Amino acid sequence: MKKRLVVIGNGMAGARLVEDMLSRGASERFEFVVFGNEPYGNYNRILLSSVLAGSHDPKDIFINSLAWYEQNGIKLHLGAGVTRIDREARKVYAAGDLVEGYDHLVIATGSTPFVPPLAGLKGANGTWKPGAFVFRTLDDCDAITAYGRGAKKAAVLGGGLLGLEAARGLLNQGLEVHVVHLMPHLMEVQLDPAAGSILGRTLQGMGVRVHLEKSTTGVLGDDRVTGLAFKDGSTLDCDMLVISAGIRPNVALGGEAGLTVGRGIVVGDDITSPDDPRIHAVGECAEHRGKVYGLVAPLWEQTRVLADRLSGKNPDAVYQGSSVSTKLKVMGVELSVMGAKEGTNEADEVATYADPARGVYKKLIVRDGLVQGAILLGDASVAPSLLQLFDRATRVPGAPADLLFPSSGGAPESASAADLPADAQVCNCNGVSKGRILEAVKGGCRSLKAVCDATRAGTGCGSCKPQVQQVLEAAAGDLVVDDPAAHYYVSGVPLTKPQLMAAVREKGLRSVSSVFRELAGGKEDPGSKAGLASLLKTIWGKDYVDERDARFINDRVHANIQRDGTFSVVPRIYGGVTSADQLRRIADVADKYQVPMVKITGGQRIDLLGISKENLPEVWKDLGMPSGHAYSKAFRTCKTCVGTDFCRYGVGDSTALGIAIEKRFQGIESPAKMKLAANGCPRNCAEATTKDLGAVAIEGGRWEVYIGGAAGSRVRKGDILCVVDTQDEVLKHMGRFMQYYREEARYLERTYDFVERVGIDFLRRKLVDDCDGIADRLDAAIQTAVDAYNDPWKEAEVPVHPSQFRTLVGAVAVE
């Protein structure tokens, strides 16, 4: 028999919980009953202000239609206000003699607008005077719009977020708008005084009249609203009034049922009432650790935890509170706020930047290297990077003040993708237009991964993912969900890299198939195999159990597959220094196998293209050279310049160093490929400053070691890890960084993304200053990997399987 889950409230929290339950397959064990006060399916309340402003049609803000409830077998009571909860009998009573029994009850009653005591708000008949409104529901929105058509001058009581949104709507309808606020500056919950005053100035410039520190005492007018009276004796003429002075959680049902109630209905980390294990509360009516959240992101974290617990997907899931961050547009002005708005102790580093004339204000509070809070008003270009640092509690790279401005060293921040026309191409690898992405969002994709899977955007080189995210955020607003899978090391095993590494070590999992068996419920995911193989090889070295089917084809046959199914062969030429003998052998191979193209590569190697798989072993034998590894996620090549032997400018022997680097690190697997270079002087002919790792000789016999450079789909100058005196020290620090990168980076995360993510200062402390004492271990681990190297082209003599180099293995005739 199915359990009954009854939800009181069909707003963003209640409906979301039901969605979360359905997505966890809970409909097999639960039947759902939902009570809603409003006579509609559920809609995105956040977009009500856009409906008021005329930029959204009411029908566009619905999240789930009535048909959705029917299709999913959800019993929906609309317009039925719940009157009582009987905990003993486990029943809910509602208007119209409705009774529903429950096994679990979720209270998601949200909140109602707070209306301060105002003399004269009600007319003689006891109801509100015509022209006075609150702003909470779709019906309120309709009523305000209808009345506004006959009005000229509107007052909005309350200069908080919702009040300003109402003001924007009324302004768009052509009314003269006055915002009346009790406090000394606007949006005091989110903004500090400086930001509040700059916002006020910007809004005045748009035509909103702002009245601060005004305490409203009464509503004027005999049979309709004609003005407001203030405590200081002054008055304001207006012919309509929208009250938006805050909200009060709807807790009465819980209180009457004997549940503990503070500002909201109290729940523990299990999102359950301490008084009754069958009763839960989510959203604006719930109080957790003394906090009531009015934003949508915390609400979704709550429903996710509750759905994990109730559905049995993770009965031990806990909610530990939300770090509040939000991105919004206040009357078209970009605003991002996160965490604290003021520094609270002396150790806090606080950076601010103000440009009142442009309406821009930025503030960042950093404590112990972590973002404590930020305000970004009027310019949100750095919001995504700051939000990421804040949400993931990642250490701040470099000086805090630098984070307030788009990086000058990195790629310039292009104009926001949100402003592009629909036919603009966003993904240049797969030719995906902005319009296609918007269609996917309209079709229900709400996470970056869902959009990418549906459109193939971002699945090529991946460099457009920030733009895809921008389009998604602009289209879906606060409905965007952070896909937990985005933090997994590979999508098929639900663990982050540190969790996965710990589990692999603890359980002693040495093969890819054992990881699927033990950590993914036995479900093999082809897209996760290569990433797992790379990680297991890094963890276990020689003890890794190598299952060849876990390798991408390139690593099964040690060559790079081409568009026609043939392969490219790049022999190892250490440091790009070759000889007449090598060149002769390469030329003979090109003749013998009629190689369609012989090409010099960007990494100073020679590429033989168009070799069939069957010919690979013979080609390698004829070449008599080791594999150049131009196919795997591994150390690729070390480019060099001429150095000191011949070049008249060289100050360091870059060819000798490049050869030494390549001999030492050839074939070392890593999360993504590593391209290296060594320069004999700062003229940078080998382009070492834009390589994953690079060495540059400088006057005085010293070497600069660069990491995190890029000259691919993005261009980034590398950061100097250290400056050292000898080639041996270059090798040592390069190896140490490589090992750290192998252990810490996400699969396919190039060094330039990794270095930016963790920060160069952090890496210097760890790898050069050795602040944690891990350097010796890293040095030993990379040495083990170096010692384990075997030239894979030796498999030409002894294949691992008789059909390793054959695709076609048989033929039969059919009658």
Place this chain on the structure above:
Amino acid sequence: MNAETVVLGSVEQIPLGEGRTFVVGDEPVTVFRTRDGRLFASSATCPHGKGPLADGLIGGTKVVCPLHGFAFDLGSGRCLNANGNCGDLRTFAACASPEGEIRLELPRQQGSAAA
């Protein structure tokens, strides 16, 4: 039964967890051998860019084309991430005989005589 069975030799021709191709009549067919011992068979190339599916990664009942990452369900042949860019595969029933031989079921050609 309205099908013809052809025998393609030992399953050991195919490494565990990989696929290999056989020419059956004049059609190249790839047979996949999953780690749990099941066999699947489909047309040998990806409808999108003719990628060799025998070179793809397989997992569960999916194969991913090595060229552009289109994924297919080996049971139904359906492309799982086509988004209008790739067709489906033709699939065939395949199994291993008790002696460890690959048995492939071909639909009978129209007009051919039933036994």
